[in-house]
Amino acid sequence: MAGRMNEVLIVGAGPVGLTLACELARYRISVRLIDRAPQATQTSKALVVWSRTLELMDRMGCTEAFLAAGLRARGATLRGGGQVLGGPDFTDIASPYAFGLMIPQSDTERLLAEHLRTFGIAVEREVELLAFSPTPNGVEARLSHADGRQETVETPYLIGCDGAHSAVRHGLGLPFRGSAQGDDWLLADIRLDGAEAPPGDRIAVYLHRDGPFVIFPIPGGRARVVATVGRADGRPKPDPTLSEVQALVESRAGPGIRVSDPVWLSRFRINERKVSEYGRGRVFLVGDAAHIHSPAGGQGMNTGMQDAVNLAWKLALVRHGAAAPTLLDSYSPERNAVGEMVLRNAGRLTAMATLANPVAQAVRNAALRFLLGFPAVRRRMAATMSEIEIGYPASPLSVGPGAGRRWRQEDAAGSPPGAGADPRFVLYAADAERGTALAARFPGLIQPTPRDNPEPGRLHLVRPDGYVGLAAGAADWTAAEHYLKEIGTA
Incomplete structure (x- = not known):
């Protein structure tokens, strides 16, 4: 039995696979989401959804359900040597969501699955990926069902969201380098x-x-x-x-x-491992299939969900024919750099917390008490945990000074840039007439109405995931046109 070629096949229905499926479905891309487990996660596992992930959920349209189900953690307190050393105050986070949302993974999966069902898509359980191979126009995958039936599926893209023991990663033969703590x-x-x-x-x-x-x-x-x-x-x-x-x-x-x-x-x-490339050809790795690390800081699930958001809008633009397939080449370098940083930070936190030498412990405690006395240090710790400082300054998609940074969450229009059923860039410029004309030339890439730029003298193209793609002078329309031509199919 052969599957329909137009469906993107996602393997693994944890929070990452569900996020990817929700985003692709929102962008009107046909998806199929399979998982070999008979039921969703029943335990708490990953516990916190951080500020940046909640901001991205605004685009998905499911933030409110999470806020209603979760508990808002306002900060963290570190103690050592019988005394309070200090800690970050999450209310300092520069986000509409200045807290860590504590919510069991079982609830995260339930809420995402409910959101996915609003698009008419349900997880197919007890369906396992057995093998796959490239074809001229996609990937052929062999699946096994609980009743022993096997199925051959042709898909334009195969996405592995299947965790640390990923069958997709094994099928690609990518090393998962690292070690156990x-x-x-x-x-x-x-x-x-x-x-x-x-x-x-x-x-x-x-x-x-x-x-x-x-x-x-x-x-x-x-x-x-x-x-x-x-x-x-x-x-x-x-x-x-x-x-x-x-x-x-x-x-x-x-x-x-x-x-x-x-x-x-x-x-x-605790295992700390990562691939060096997040996919090959039309096969991609997302979340724990690409990186696993210490739970210190609660970054793992959030990083994986942000992997999914990053890949989704690029896949959608390519599938809609608005962008060249080379746009997908930016996924691996962008998220690989983030994965390296998260792995490094979590590893350092774990190493600091598990010091065994009493002298080293005393020095650590004294240093923490001193450093956490500074508001700037506490704010930086909170910002790092919340992932609001993550950006793509070295990305091939980041052009101009300040490109790659997270854009302000809302603008004068009152909605996150990139929200809606089409993954389009948002143009921020002073000259509305020129902006409208540019949008008319690239209708599949830019939202039709430009927005006022909150930074005078500047022109910005903001990506569908809320990061600055192009940063230029207010009159540099040539740079904007060139940027869009490089991404588009024109």
Whole structure:
């Protein structure tokens, strides 16, 4: 049985695959989303949706549902050596969403699947990718169904959102280079009570001499506890018990906290791995299929969802015939650079938190207490965690001084640039007549009505994902025309 050639095939229906499917469907691209698991994630897993991801969800049209389901974390407090060292205040984040939205991954997947169904698309479960090979106009994939039936699908693009053990990455033969961090970690989703329980709207980090201990608030009065529990020796260990968690809490956070009502107790190791290219030909990797790293900072799922947003508008413009296929060549270098940065930052945070030498711990605590006394340091930490500072300054799509940066979230029109059913650039210019004429020449690439530029003397073309593509002088219409010709099919 052969599938329809016009459907983009997405493998993996976690938050990343669902985000990609939602975005492509919004852009009127036919998609098929498969997952070999019989059901969606039932546990909390990735816990936080950061500010930049929420901003991008404005374009998707599903931010409100997430805000209603999540808990807003207002900051983080670091403790070490028996004293408060300081921490970032998320209300300093320069975004309409100045908080970390704490929401279990199970809810994230449920809300994204509900949003996807508004486009008439549902996840096909217990469908597994067995193999694939390139064809002159796309990719041929062989799928297996739960009843043993096999199916051959022809697709213009195959997208691997299938996690750390990605069948798509294995099929491409791309190395997943990196290593495992040396500690065993404990995870518990529980209820906390007691006089010393941290506030329900802040992340609590205890840099204890025996290892880090972190408490994340979860909606519904619950919390996630994560802690190191010794060096990894490779031997399998049973899931932790509630009494083991209670002992850890008392040892590292103090005796005034009681744990109860566990819904998930587990152990894990941290792996830090990444591919060096995010795809080949008409096959792409997104999210954990391309990069996995320490959960420190809660960046993993957010980075993957932003991978999906980046790829979606480019695929849509190419599929609509408005842009040349070479536009897709920008996906890998843009997101590869971001993946490198996130992996590096998360690795540094983990290494800092897991210092074992008492002298090194004392120096770390003193340095943190000193540095976190500066508002600029706290603001920078919050901005890094929120991912609002991510940009593409070195991208082949970034032209001119300041290109590649995140554009202001809203303009005078009151809506995010790039929102709507067509992934078009937004022109910000003073000369509306010239702007309208330019838009008429590139109707598939630019929204028809230019907008007033909040930066006098400048002309900007803002990408559908809200980053500056072209930054030029207000009268440099030649640069704008050249930029659009380079991207378009004309």
